[in-house]
Amino acid sequence: MNKKKMLGTPYFIWSVMFILVPLGMVFYYGLTDKSGAFTFENISAITSPEHSKALFLALLLSLIATVICLLLAYPLAMILCSMNINQHSFIVLIFILPMWMNFLLRTLAWQTLLEKTGVINNILTFLHLPTLNIINTPYAIIFGMVYNFLPFMVLPIYNSLTKIDGNVINAAQDLGANGLQVFTKITLPLTVPGIISGITMVFIPALTTFVISKLLGGSKILLIGNVVEEEFTQASNWHLGSGLSIVLMIFIIINMVISTIFDKDGEGSVL
Amino acid sequence: MIKNAAKKIYIILIFIFLYAPIFTLIVLSFNASRTRAKWGGFTVKWYVELFKNDAIMQALFNTLLIAFIASVTATIIGTIACISIMNLKKRTRALVIGITNIPMLNADIVTGISLMLLFISMGLRFGMGTILLSHITFCIPYVILSVMPRMKQLNPHTYEAALDLGAGPVYGFFKVVFPDILPGVLSGFLMAFTMSLDDFIITHFTKGAGVDTLSTKIYTEVKKGIKPEMYALSTLIFITVLILLLLVNKNPDEKTTKQLKSEKH
Numbered sequence: 001m002n003k004k005k006m007l008g009t010p011y012f013i014w015s016v017m018f019i020l021v022p023l024g025m026v027f028y029y030g031l032t033d034k035s036g037a038f039t040f041e042n043i044s045a046i047t048s049p050e051h052s053k054a055l056f057l058a059l060l061l062s063l064i065a066t067v068i069c070l071l072l073a074y075p076l077a078m079i080l081c082s083m084n085i086n087q088h089s090f091i092v093l094i095f096i097l098p099m100w101m102n103f104l105l106r107t108l109a110w111q112t113l114l115e116k117t118g119v120i121n122n123i124l125t126f127l128h129l130p131t132l133n134i135i136n137t138p139y140a141i142i143f144g145m146v147y148n149f150l151p152f153m154v155l156p157i158y159n160s161l162t163k164i165d166g167n168v169i170n171a172a173q174d175l176g177a178n179g180l181q182v183f184t185k186i187t188l189p190l191t192v193p194g195i196i197s198g199i200t201m202v203f204i205p206a207l208t209t210f211v212i213s214k215l216l217g218g219s220k221i222l223l224i225g226n227v228v229e230e231e232f233t234q235a236s237n238w239h240l241g242s243g244l245s246i247v248l249m250i251f252i253i254i255n256m257v258i259s260t261i262f263d264k265d266g267e268g269s270v271l
Numbered sequence: 272m273i274k275n276a277a278k279k280i281y282i283i284l285i286f287i288f289l290y291a292p293i294f295t296l297i298v299l300s301f302n303a304s305r306t307r308a309k310w311g312g313f314t315v316k317w318y319v320e321l322f323k324n325d326a327i328m329q330a331l332f333n334t335l336l337i338a339f340i341a342s343v344t345a346t347i348i349g350t351i352a353c354i355s356i357m358n359l360k361k362r363t364r365a366l367v368i369g370i371t372n373i374p375m376l377n378a379d380i381v382t383g384i385s386l387m388l389l390f391i392s393m394g395l396r397f398g399m400g401t402i403l404l405s406h407i408t409f410c411i412p413y414v415i416l417s418v419m420p421r422m423k424q425l426n427p428h429t430y431e432a433a434l435d436l437g438a439g440p441v442y443g444f445f446k447v448v449f450p451d452i453l454p455g456v457l458s459g460f461l462m463a464f465t466m467s468l469d470d471f472i473i474t475h476f477t478k479g480a481g482v483d484t485l486s487t488k489i490y491t492e493v494k495k496g497i498k499p500e501m502y503a504l505s506t507l508i509f510i511t512v513l514i515l516l517l518l519v520n521k522n523p524d525e526k527t528t529k530q531l532k533s534e535k536h
Contacts, residue, residue: 009355094289098290101296102469103471104489108307211471260369
């Protein structure tokens with residue numbers, strides 16, 4: 001027994017060294033100033049107008065993107081489930097496959113499609129429909145978030161739907177429940193782990209993105225991710241960057257706690 | 272009938288949404304004009320140019336090398352870790368799994384920054400080594416996540432039986448346990464490889480000057496305009512993967528292949 005436990009030692013050392021210690025470093029830098037003295041200034045910097053605006057905008061856009069993902073993904077997962085495809089891996093593949101084309105290029109491709117004289121607008125003009133002018137606006141950023149993170153909402157919901165025992169639904173129907181009742185009383189509660197896991201998987205990357213806002217939002221719209229990235233790569237103010245990251249981590253921790261409460265057995269996992 | 276048609280239309284629309292950018296990139300790779308904005312006629316010259324472009328070829332080589340080493344290492348460490356996690360007491364196990372989940376649930380930007388700060392304080396030189404350490408770190412959770420469920424399904428008695436019949440622990444593991452967890456190991460490896468290949472954010476913070484992967488190269492090209500060779504390269508990668516996956520998934524009924532496999536073993 002003890003030998004088996006020992007097998008994990010390399011990984012345990014690895015995870016302390018490269019997961020826990022680095023996070024400790026972020027806290028160390030975030031709570032000290034350049035001379036190494038303890039300070040809360042880097043964290044309270046979030047209240048400055050430009051930082052709080054970036055945080056608020058990031059929260060707003062990522063919340064909208066998460067809701068849109070959920071609304072698009074749930075029906076999609078239900079349809080995929082009802083199609084009775086034996087190949088579970090095939091469904092996963094369809095959503096993983098686009099990842100083999102570089103994420104930056106895929107997002108840039110939307111620039112081409114959404115531009116004022118882009119493909120979509122050409123089609124809309126051809127159909128005599130009003131054109132879409134969303135490139136370099138917050139709407140384009142939401143669009144990019146939904147596009148990039150939709151698979152992470154679909155897969156966990158699809159997984160939890162496939163785990164529902166068909167007999168439970170049959171039993172409900174035999175006892176006189178109509179379609180809506182079956183959905184609200186059976187299907188929806190049983191897929192809560194999947195929904196929560198999907199929300200976590202979409203909300204966190206959307207909240208902290210700096211790439212999507214840079215590529216689709218022009219360079220004028222700053223999200224909190226852009227602010228942090230610039231502190232590290234351009235301003236080289238690691239203390240401030242770490243302080244703002246600690247603020248981001250508060251949202252991440254809230255998210256983790258919620259997801260562990262609702263998803264104790266890892267039922268809503270992506271795979 | 273109407274309901275079925277609506278379902279089909281919905282699925283088709285979502286797939287257009289998911290695959291439209293990919294289709295766009297494939298079209299752009301055949302565009303004779305250097306800019307994305309207009310169509311300058313059909314050409315395959317970018318595919319020829321691509322192989323002459325040393326910078327892109329080097330970035331491709333780096334990307335594949337990092338993805339390969341990182342996913343193989345992560346698969347080995349992760350699979351071995353699973354064996355021991357299964358044998359931990361409930362509370363310790365929950366703690367370890369909780370820590371394992373951190374890189375997956377944490378924001379990439381925070382992971383990237385935290386590793387960057389670690390490497391700086393360790394005095395490491397930024398380059399391939401630091402990228403590899405970071406990639407292995409965020410790949411391991413994907414492996415553990417896909418091997419763990421397989422481990423749970425195992426019948427512990429078969430392994431014990433093998434030991435009783437005189438097999439050594441290593442021999443017993445490879446003959447009895449490994450074949451059963453192999454699908455999980457493979458999908459974990461594939462997932463890790465894909466994630467490493469597609470990663471930009473963590474690489475962005477942990478790479479040094481001079482070393483580029485495809486992602487970081489594309490990012491620096493964004494301002495100057497993407498070289499059309501990049502579209503050609505990503506088209507080639509995508510088509511290759513698509514063909515490989517179609518070959519692997521050729522058999523429409525997965526269950527029969529699985530049964531055949533298990534009969535063979």
